[in-house]
Amino acid sequence: MRLRxxxxxxxxxxxxxxxxxxxTARKRVMVVINSLALHLHPVRVPKRAVRVTYTWGLGGLSIFMFVILTITGVFLMFYYVPSVREAYWSVVSLDTSVxxxxxxxxxxxxxAHMMVLMVLLHMTRVFYTGSYKPPRDFNWVIGIVLLVLTMLLSFTGYLLPWDQLAYWAITVGAEMGGSAPFVGKQVNIALLGGFEIGQATLIRWYTLHVIFLPLLLIVVVSMHFWRVRKDGNISTPIYPAEAAPEEVRRRLQGSAPANDEMA
Ligand code: HEM
Incomplete structure (x- = not known):
């Protein structure tokens, strides 16, 4: 006590x-409200909504994967050289000499694999608990943007080792973009940074992978968390009155929730 x-x-x-x-409870609330990072999180969350078997922690695991990707990605950036002559060998030396x-x-x-999986499972959980419905419909749309960003991060990272797999993956990707109606040619040139795969392609995808897409994802994830708070916290199951557990029935009948129902 004295040490504290x-x-x-x-x-x-x-x-x-x-x-x-x-x-005290009041001070704990103030800590959340006054903190830049914590104030994205709801101050009070119904216990039932944070039960592991309701969210399965899948949104949290998605962001945890992103944190691991950022830390390991910065480490890789110390050694990776985004040049067509050196990219492959810098990756080989990462495996053999670093x-x-x-x-x-x-x-x-x-x-990266796990983040794609976690985001897909998180989306599935949101769907099966009906949490995409109003007032959370806009957060579902923000979620779709996050899904696309996650896929794009994976795909742009795939190119960087500049091996055969990467080379043909970007060929397929650029051809797919090129087959878009009306703007196909422009999309193809934008993806390649010219008329064929080369240095301009690599530097373009590298910049997207290490700067543009991660920054965009951080901004959109912040909006996503903020909306969870603004949309009335994580959703809770809606029961027909007679099937509701005792605690919920008390609430439906209008009695005030006991303090210990909130986490
Ligand atoms: C980078 C990707 C994503 C991250 C880091 C993320 C993170 C989170 C977190 C931490 C929560 C709080 C509850 C929970 O853990 O389930 C949440 C809720 C939510 N997420 Fe995501 N999410 C991502 C992608 C998505 C996608 C792809 C969708 C759907 C298209 C989505 C839709 C929602 C909705 C509607 C809620 C509110 C759910 C509720 O109130 O029950 N999210 N998200």
């Missing part, structure tokens, strides 16, 4: 945490 006082009762601690040590290089590369790859 020593840490929290001084000017330095209070200059960072203005509300002091969060030892300490923890192969581990970091594998972490990055597996986290």
């Amino acid at each position: 006082d020593l840490i929290v009762n001084n000017r330095f601690f209070k200059s960072i945490y203005r509300t002091g040590y969060p030892d 300490m923890m290089g192969q581990f970091m590369r594998n972490m990055h790859r597996w986290a």
Whole structure:
């Protein structure tokens, strides 16, 4: 107890945490409201909505994968060279000569696969709990944007090793874009950065992969979390009155929720 006082009762601690040590419900609320990162999260969440078997933590796991991708991706950027002559060999040297290089590369790859899987499962959970319905319909649309961004991040990363797999993947991708009606030719040139695959293509996709798409994803994810808060927190199951558990029936009958129903 005295050690805690020593840490929290001084000017330095209070200059960072203005509300002091969060030892009351009010102070805990203030911590969330006053924090840049935490205030994206709802202050009060019904216990039932955060039950593991309701959300399965899948949105949280999606963002966790993104965090792993960012950390390992920055590590890879120290060694990767986005040039058609050196890209492949810089990836080979990551596997053979850089300490923890192969581990970091594998972490990055597996986290990318897992992020696609988690986002798809999260979307499935949202669908099966009916959470896409008003007032959460706009957040569903934001979610679709996140799904597309996740796919684009995967696809642009696929090109970077500049091996046969990458070369033919971008060929297929650019051809698919090229077959779009009316604007096909322009799309094809935009994707390749010219008329054929080369340095302009690599630098274009590299910039998309390491800067543009991750930044955009961070902005859109922030909107997504903000909307969860603004749309009345995570959805909760709606029961016909007679089938509702006791706790819900009390609420439906208008009695105020007990404090311990909120997490
Ligand atoms: C980068 C991708 C994504 C991340 C990091 C993310 C993260 C989250 C988180 C943390 C929550 C809080 C509840 C939970 O964990 O289930 C949430 C809720 C929600 N997400 Fe996502 N999400 C992503 C993609 C999507 C997609 C693809 C959709 C659907 C198209 C979607 C639709 C929603 C909706 C409608 C809610 C509110 C659900 C409710 O209130 O029950 N999200 N998301």
